[in-house]
Amino acid sequence: MSNIWLPLLIGLPALGAVLLGAARVPARAARYVGVAVAAATFAVAAAVAGRFDYSAGGRPQDVVNAKWLPAIDVRFHLGVDGISLPLVLLTALLVLLCVATIEDRLMIAVVLLLEVGMLGTFVALDLVLFFVFFEVVLIPMYVLIAVWGGPRRRPAATKFILFTLLGSALMLVGFFVLYAATGTFDMTQLARAHGRGIAAGTQLLAGTLMLVGFGVKSPMWPLHTWLPDAHTEAPTVGSVLLAGVLLKMGTYGFVRIVVPDLPSAAHDLAPVLGCLAVVGIVWACLACLALARGEHADLKRLIAFSSVGHMGFVLLGIATLTSAGIQGALIGNVAHGVITGLLFFLVGGVKDRFHTSDVTELGGGLLAKLPALGGLLLVASIASLGLPGLAGFWGEMLSLLGAYSPASGLSRPLFLTLMGIGAAGTLLTAVYFLAMLRRVDFGVVVDRWRGERIADVAAVDLVAWTPLVVLAVGIGVWPGLVLRVSESAVRGLLG
């Protein structure tokens, strides 16, 4: 192995997971070890970013390419390019912030194992390796929900594993179809070929299988129904990583595999994807509105549904098959990871303090009771509703821009319609977030909480939350932070 960086990136959390999983170290020591490992992993990710040649963002860098299963030409092939780099950094950062808030040794081990799968998925350049990492993610996430989740955790965890296993099974079948047609699992080769030599019918078969597979993960309407349950029951770090990273693995798969490797299938499926994307946007907004106004709705459920809407914009961007749209998908991914990750942290903070995240029981007046926490919830919600100047805006804007002039061969009237509905979705997103804030953040503290002494934001919370606030503002003001990195890589994808 000539290049040590990416194996180190995946090896460090793996080592940490094994160590903390096996050794019965005291909780306090486990926290130090966990944070040290996560910090070291983040440092490696930062080093990879520092070494990265941004003028050649389209080329995989820090490549490792070793024999693994020679019988079917499966290789241990890793690399990072302008598309995966932002996601690698986001993952390493979110895991670090999560680990800093966990007190349970085994939970830290599970989260580090999760990190192995997540980072591996983003740096894998071999389809089988990609699948392996994709699957590695499922078990720890299942455990997080099933062991440390809320009262209805078992059914939620089951639903999660059921849906995602089904999805990845279909995805794997799609990979095999691709292999049967080309004789290789190498993602760089497949991308370079741009589908040459693969019959349109085969492409469509493989593309459809992957559409469902990645669609479950993204999640794409109507395959999203596992998500609200999983989020509602998952512990805070589970929700943060689920929304912040796991969903991105689905949209990353579209961008990394379907778009470059199966261009004709991508063209055939783009209208379907686009339609499902905007249905998802509107559907999620309406569900959120009903939750924000309804009785006994869980804030976590509301934010989970909002993810369906935000990822709808990401999928719409991909469906346009334009560099603007795919750039929008990538920055939308990152922004959603930052902002929704923050939202789940904050709702977790609310739940820790009030022992409920039920809007009716909370009753309102959070800003009056806990000004700092309420203020942060306000900022995160405003960022999430896509206010220009904050990170969430750019993904939505670029998706709409892509839909205004979609790739040649796609129906312009259809995509103009999708753009119109998407634009209406930006309004609806504001409607439900404001409804939620009006109910929870503003107003008068109800009698139930008036007498209680509840602590506002503490230093340890700020450690985890401040970086996300800074990123939400930073990327919003200077989107080039992400878009410059991915620009040339996106051009390469579209051939």
Added chain:
Amino acid sequence: MTHVAWLLPALPAFAAVIGLFFGGRMFGGPAVPAVIGTGGAFVVSLLVLGAVEGSPGKVREDVVQWTPIGGRMLHVGTRVDGLVAVVAVMVCVVALLVQVYSTAYMADDPRYSVYAAEVSLFTAAMLLVVVASSLFELLVGWELMGLCSYLLIGHYWQTEGARAAAVKAFVTTRAGDAAFLVGIIVLGVHAGSFDIDRVLTAPGHQTVLTVGVLLLLAGVVGKSAQFPLHVWLPDAMAGPTPISALIHAATMVAAGIFVVARLYPLFLAAPVALTVLGIIACITMLGAALVALVEDDLKRVLAWSTVSQLAYMSAGLAMRGWTASVYHLLTHAAFKALLFLAAGSVLRTVGTNLMSQMGGLRRAMPVTFVTALVGAAALAGLPPFAGGFSKDAILDAARERGGPLGTAVYVVGLLTVVVTAAYVTRLVVRTFLGDYRGAADAGAGVEPRPRLHESPLVMTVPLVVLAVAAVGLGLPALPHSWGVASWLDPPVGTTVMHVGAGGVALSTALVVLAAAGVYALYRRDAAADPLAVLGPVRRPLAAAFGVDAFYDRALVRPLRAFAGVVLRVDDGGLDATVEGSGLAATGLGGGLRRLQNGNVQAYASAMVIAVVAVVVGVSLAVAR
């Protein structure tokens, strides 16, 4: 000096950050960064104005690369010309006076530091719109203002009214903004760039241009509170009164008119949009003024008057009276800020917004009374007060333009002059003349009669400054060779501003007649509402023609009902369907019921087996 124009938004924005985090702990409190930041911006705006007027007609740009977006490069920077320089000064003056005034008005407010920071951010956002060199940069400021108005209107969020008004303001304007965003995309893609410079000079494809400009117009209609998106502004009175001055004079509603003026060549190239704007202006102008006749809430009268006055500006723009409209924007900023700050001075003393609980305040509050009188005269359009000339210049442009729309605007404009004079007179007599009526209702034992007194100097000095401006700004209209017209760099193809003696005489006569009429009614019964004579006509006016009720029935309720249905379907049917079909697809349909009741391990193992089976099966099929 125009290369320092970026400091215009930067200084107040920086002040907002400092004030928010350190305002409470610094010497002198949160007022210090707020006043220094806005004051700094004011100095910069004067420098920029000086530089621009040194060599008129020249556009100066300072831009840098911002971000690549799918093959195109976005730029960020400043683009300064006469219009920008003048409007920047206007914004800074009003914002500075509001900040100074607020130090007293909001002195007892527990959240003053947040308030002051939000006002600074609001100012920064407006100044960003003013100096922006690209459409997306403009959009950032545009939407940031939406956020600040939401936060400030909702400042008293412990009250239901403020919460509702804040959401309504944000959602209504964002409805327009969704279209505005699409309009930017349409125009930018068409021009091959989002730089204002390039967008304005791109050769036009008529249909694309018309669609793009109409979409922009939707955003303008929302921000500048024109029909049918005007509904948020009267409710926005739930916010602190100095904020009303800021929103109505210098930011937010001014931004809509400013953007039309800024992008005017596009509107000239898309005459359909100007026609639509003219029609909207006619409806809004008269409709809002009529509603103002019957409102009992002092601030709501002023709010409706803003809607109506902004419609004058829209009408002027629709009539190619670009200079007249911008001039009215400036004069309106002076007299409307004055009226709101005077209203704040009154409300703070009497403790109510309702004019039926006021009266006779001229004795206790002489400075407020005299300055408010100046503002009222300017609003009514009485020369030589500022509003008179600028409004007459707009009417002149309409008459000159002619045609059906020009005639309509002219006639509606004159009718609105009458109505405006009537509601302004009613406002003055109900508030300041006669005897104080607040004590009468206090008999119910709710509140003791407040001690009526004049406001402190930090509040009355801004009133005097604005009163001087409301008189002084009338002067530049007289000789055309200097003053506003020559400062603004009007775009090619607009009408030269003209104020004719005949027009001034006619509208002055109308104002005097209407005012005298209302005054006569007041003299008949000093305690009663002089416009009670309107009788049954008051009902539709008091309901503001039922627009809110219509939106509630046609939009809000159906949307909420539909949202409920969606959630139920998602929880029930959709979930079950997907789950069921998912299982069926893996060939496990038969074991569905048992598995769903069974334990997780069996479930997961079955899934894994199924996965492997499907994988092997399909691979074999394909390989063969």
